[in-house]
Amino acid sequence: xxxxxxxxxxxxxxxxxxxxxxxxxxxxxxxxxxxxxxxxxxxxxxxxxxxxxxxxxxxxxxxxxxxxxxxxxxxxxxxxxxxxxxxxxxxxxxxxxxxxxxxxxxxxxxxxxxxxxxxxxxxxxxxxxxxxxxxxxxxxxxxxxxxxxxxxxxxxxxxxxxxxxxxxxxxxxxxxxxxxxxxxxxxxxxxxxxxxxxxxxxxxxxxxxxxxxxxxxxxxxxxxxxxxxxxxxxxxxxxxxxxxxxxxxxxxxxxxxxxxxxxxxxxxxxxxxxxxxxxxxxxxxxxxxxxxxxxxxxxxxxxxxxxxxxxxxxxx
Amino acid sequence: xxxxxxxxxxxxxxxxxxxxxxxxxxxxxxxxxxxxxxxxxxxxxxxxxxxxxxxxxxxxxxxxxxxxxxxxxxxxxxxxxxxxxxxxxxxxxxxxxxxxxxxxxxxxxxxxxxxxxxxxxxxxxxxxxxxxxxxxxxxxxxxxxxxxxxxxxxxxxxxxxxxxxxxxxxxxxxxxxxxxxxxxxxxxxxxxxxxxxxxxxxxxxxxxxxxxxxxxxxxxxxxxxxxxxxxxxxxxxxxxxxxxxxxxxxxxxxxxxxxxxxxxxxxxxxxxxxxxxxxxxxxxxxxxxxxxxxxxxxxxxxxxxxxxxxxxxxxxxxxxxxxxxxxxxxxxxxxxxxxxxxxxxxxxxxxxxxxxxxxxxxxxxx
Ligand code: SF4
Ligand code: SF4
Numbered sequence: 001x002x003x004x005x006x007x008x009x010x011x012x013x014x015x016x017x018x019x020x021x022x023x024x025x026x027x028x029x030x031x032x033x034x035x036x037x038x039x040x041x042x043x044x045x046x047x048x049x050x051x052x053x054x055x056x057x058x059x060x061x062x063x064x065x066x067x068x069x070x071x072x073x074x075x076x077x078x079x080x081x082x083x084x085x086x087x088x089x090x091x092x093x094x095x096x097x098x099x100x101x102x103x104x105x106x107x108x109x110x111x112x113x114x115x116x117x118x119x120x121x122x123x124x125x126x127x128x129x130x131x132x133x134x135x136x137x138x139x140x141x142x143x144x145x146x147x148x149x150x151x152x153x154x155x156x157x158x159x160x161x162x163x164x165x166x167x168x169x170x171x172x173x174x175x176x177x178x179x180x181x182x183x184x185x186x187x188x189x190x191x192x193x194x195x196x197x198x199x200x201x202x203x204x205x206x207x208x209x210x211x212x213x214x215x216x217x218x219x220x221x222x223x224x225x226x227x228x229x230x231x232x233x234x235x236x237x238x239x240x241x242x243x244x245x246x247x248x249x250x251x252x253x254x255x256x257x258x259x260x261x262x263x264x265x266x267x268x269x270x271x272x273x274x275x276x277x278x279x280x281x282x283x284x285x286x287x288x289x290x291x292x293x294x295x296x297x298x299x300x301x302x303x304x305x306x307x308x309x310x311x312x313x314x315x316x
Numbered sequence: 317x318x319x320x321x322x323x324x325x326x327x328x329x330x331x332x333x334x335x336x337x338x339x340x341x342x343x344x345x346x347x348x349x350x351x352x353x354x355x356x357x358x359x360x361x362x363x364x365x366x367x368x369x370x371x372x373x374x375x376x377x378x379x380x381x382x383x384x385x386x387x388x389x390x391x392x393x394x395x396x397x398x399x400x401x402x403x404x405x406x407x408x409x410x411x412x413x414x415x416x417x418x419x420x421x422x423x424x425x426x427x428x429x430x431x432x433x434x435x436x437x438x439x440x441x442x443x444x445x446x447x448x449x450x451x452x453x454x455x456x457x458x459x460x461x462x463x464x465x466x467x468x469x470x471x472x473x474x475x476x477x478x479x480x481x482x483x484x485x486x487x488x489x490x491x492x493x494x495x496x497x498x499x500x501x502x503x504x505x506x507x508x509x510x511x512x513x514x515x516x517x518x519x520x521x522x523x524x525x526x527x528x529x530x531x532x533x534x535x536x537x538x539x540x541x542x543x544x545x546x547x548x549x550x551x552x553x554x555x556x557x558x559x560x561x562x563x564x565x566x567x568x569x570x571x572x573x574x575x576x577x578x579x580x581x582x583x584x585x586x587x588x589x590x591x592x593x594x595x596x597x598x599x600x601x602x603x604x605x606x607x608x609x610x611x612x613x614x615x616x617x618x619x620x621x622x623x624x625x626x627x628x629x630x631x632x633x634x635x636x637x638x639x640x641x642x643x644x645x646x647x648x649x650x651x652x653x654x655x656x657x658x659x660x661x662x663x664x665x666x667x668x669x670x671x672x673x674x675x676x677x678x679x680x681x682x
Contacts (some may be wrong), residue, residue: 005547007559007560007579008561008562009559009562009563009564009575009576009577009578009579010562010563010564010598011564011575011576011577012564012575012598012599012600013574013598013600013646013659013661013662014566014568014570014571014573014574014575014648014651014661014662015571015599015600015651015652015661016564016566016570016573016575016593017570017571017599017652018599018652019652019653021655022657023656025654026608026655117352118604118667119603119605119606121341121602121604121605121606121607121656122604122607122608134364171355200388208613253477254386257606257608257609257655258606260609261608261609262607262609262613262615262620262622263609263612263613279458298430309618310618311618312618312619312643313492313503313617313618313619314450314502314503314617314643315503315640315643315647
């Protein structure tokens with residue numbers, strides 16, 4: 001048939017305009033939000049922090065590229081998710097972490113925490129925490145923040161709390177804690193920087209505020225109750241909020257899309273659960289900082305929480 | 317600002333939805349002659365807006381090339397009422413839902429989507445056919461309540477009908493939400509919502525005795541009354557818009573509209589707008605859901621579009637039905653906000669049409 005009109009149109013399904021968000025856009029925003037904490041980490045821990053972050057981010061991207069190759073999938077590193085996971089994993093490590101630990105953990109975060117479950121969106125866990133958990137269980141010595149950082153003149157408040165009790169914690173004042181004068185995950189303890197980045201993400205609507213609010217409320221309420229019961233043994237809520245990975249977990253880890261619920265009420269419960277679990281692990285568990293395991297546990301509850309859903313429009 | 321003068325066409329292309337063609341290639345037809353009959357309840361038949369020769373018939377379109385000016389005889393509708401009138405109106409191309417047991421009849425005068433102003437302009441500028449249509453529709457359905465839904469704060473001529481004011485924010489103007497605004501009930505029984513353009517069609521048919529041959533659309537921010545079947549590129553051309561290679565021509569709004577396959581594709585009665593989108597890159601990509609949850613939080617029907625579309629993606633239509641896909645009123649917001657740019661509405665429409673097909677197969681088997 002002779003074409004009636006040689007003009008060729010593009011045919012596509014609606015919508016014909018988009019809000020403008022994208023995976024790459026979101027990851028760019030998250031990476032930007034991590035810059036203040038990363039800068040503070042370099043300031044505190046020096047070139048060691050830079051080494052760990054660069055190595056972890058690089059290995060994560062390479063692992064994802066290799067997995068895509070081996071699994072015969074289209075290349076996805078361009079969406080910057082792997083870079084984000086790599087950097088987030090580095091944020092949880094001590095600045096003194098040996099290169100092989102960084103490389104292994106970062107590769108495990110991507111390989112086991114993401115690629116094993118298919119393309120982005122398939123994993124039921126927050127990817128960097130998977131790598132962290134594997135390393136923490138396999139090499140407790142190297143992951144131990146106190147022992148690994150003996151050369152620094154900073155102390156690890158959560159370690160002291162766990163081992164010797166509240167009265168012997170050396171750093172207690174809010175200002176030192178806020179500005180990263182504590183040992184811990186190299187980026188995660190840069191609390192002021194993490195907070196600036198986290199607020200940026202929430203205010204710009206890149207991530208919903210519900211999970212961070214729930215998480216911080218969970219931590220604060222549980223800690224406050226314990227402190228009320230026995231102020232000599234249990235530190236005040238502010239101490240818990242400003243130590244370890246609480247801030248980083250609230251804004252950057254618990255908010256991971258696929259591993260957290262999607263609706264408002266389940267999101268709030270998810271946040272609260274992770275927050276309360278953090279304090280439970282810190283007080284009664286084996287690990288000084290409860291955040292990573294608390295979030296992984298909450299991830300397991302996501303499918304259950306997702307069952308809390310409203311009645312669809314007009315359905316009877 | 318109405319572009320009233322009907323341009324003369326040398327070619328008309330009628331889009332078939334669920335219609336069976338009644339003509340064959342080479343057949344001569346009069347202006348207003350029936351070309352296809354509807355096979356779905358409540359859908360009107362299809363007629364040619366020009367006299368000419370049928371040059372192409374397939375399952376999706378009938379093309380007519382202009383020749384001569386002869387026209388069919390007008391039908392005398394004054395003598396008809398009730399079921400006889402209803403059947404005749406369907407035959408004349410008015411899309412009217414079945415007329416029994418309607419308690420609340422809502423005429424939707426709100427253009428739901430941004431950039432579309434067909435209904436608002438009709439209300440403001442052409443009261444005559446609308447009054448006619450409203451009167452007929454009231455007589456036909458005998459509802460306890462007939463109400464006209466209009467945008468909050470709109471100033472319109474007096475139509476001697478109860479008005480219901482509708483919020484400006486999308487998707488408040490969509491039929492199910494308008495029905496909720498009027499009745500206070502979600503998906504109320506015995507309630508019908510009819511679009512204002514259908515009332516306009518009805519009014520014109522009642523006055524002229526001819527089938528629906530013209531339809532109102534928004535082009536370039538103005539109301540235009542164009543022949544049904546007028547090629548979309550001509551519609552744009554009349555407004556001084558020239559499509560280029562690779563552009564998209566959208567029938568309807570940006571969120572829900574359908575892209576024309578060919579520049580010759582004709583305007584159909586349900587197209588409320590004809591818009592050119594210059595960007596050749598489609599929004600949607602063939603990607604998996606990344607689980608961000610944005611669509612779930614945005615869905616005004618309180619559904620989980622990510623699950624529904626993932627079911628549809630893998631052909632699990634019964635699972636989509638369990639997830640209440642039928643409740644979806646196709647607002648298109650899930651696709652507009654999808655972080656991964658998935659073709660959400662397309663998957664939803666696919667699931668719905670597959671479920672409808674399965675249902676009709678079951679009915680045949682019984
Ligand atoms: S189109 Fe999407 S957002 Fe709109 S009602 Fe349907 S599922 Fe919900
Ligand atoms: S918005 Fe898109 S990517 Fe996000 S959950 Fe919905 S379908 Fe998945």
